[in-house]
Amino acid sequence: MARGENYVRAVQTPPTGAASAVYLTLATQVLSLGALVVFEQVRGRSLAGQIAALGREARASETVVGAVTVFAVLMMLLAGTTLAAAIAYLTWLIRARQTSTPATPAGPVLAAWLVPGVNLIAPFLVADETWRNARPPFDRRGRWLALLGAWWLACLATVFMVGARLLDTGSGELTGLGVPELGVTMLAAVLCGWTVRDITTIQRSLHAAASVRRPVPPVRHIVISAEEAAIRRS
Numbered sequence: 001m002a003r004g005e006n007y008v009r010a011v012q013t014p015p016t017g018a019a020s021a022v023y024l025t026l027a028t029q030v031l032s033l034g035a036l037v038v039f040e041q042v043r044g045r046s047l048a049g050q051i052a053a054l055g056r057e058a059r060a061s062e063t064v065v066g067a068v069t070v071f072a073v074l075m076m077l078l079a080g081t082t083l084a085a086a087i088a089y090l091t092w093l094i095r096a097r098q099t100s101t102p103a104t105p106a107g108p109v110l111a112a113w114l115v116p117g118v119n120l121i122a123p124f125l126v127a128d129e130t131w132r133n134a135r136p137p138f139d140r141r142g143r144w145l146a147l148l149g150a151w152w153l154a155c156l157a158t159v160f161m162v163g164a165r166l167l168d169t170g171s172g173e174l175t176g177l178g179v180p181e182l183g184v185t186m187l188a189a190v191l192c193g194w195t196v197r198d199i200t201t202i203q204r205s206l207h208a209a210a211s212v213r214r215p216v217p218p219v220r221h222i223v224i225s226a227e228e229a230a231i232r233r234s
Helices: 001-012 016-054 065-100 106-112 122-133 138-167 178-211 226-233
Strands: none
Touching: 001 138, 016 065, 016 138, 065 106, 065 122, 106 122, 122 138, 122 178, 138 178
């Protein structure tokens, strides 16, 4: 009995709530980018031309203040949802590592994502380590590596494509973001959510299997006579 109880305690509850937060924030990030891309396609080029033509004419600037306000709000939404998605993913990843290996420090995870240069490959390795520590079936290794590699390539492509567009100030557009950037961002978000779901599902299965071994306390059946029942009711 003692060994069974210790085994159950070693398998921590998987971070399903943190995984749901990742799905939600990724969806809001894609939606906010989609809204910005639509605004860019409909109004971006003409608004950029109007802003460039205004110069120092303060009165004329009032004609575009509404569109500029909408653009600023969309940019803040994109920045906020991107930050929220990053925080949600890091929170989930730290908890997922601690689920398989209790007392695992959060430092390596943060360093893998935040240290320049290191973050080009380390997040891939940390996610793979988390998957392996979850003790998945060995025959899923090839499928997992294909999924993980596709996610990481899409993630890097998103960073470089969106970054290149935002830094290209001579394009005559507000941001230059278009359908290709939206498409690769959406692909990266879907694959990221898939990797999160894969690890969380494995941990949930392990936790459920361990819970079956938990000892069940004996149930005491108390039998009373009809006379005793009548006395108690009275």
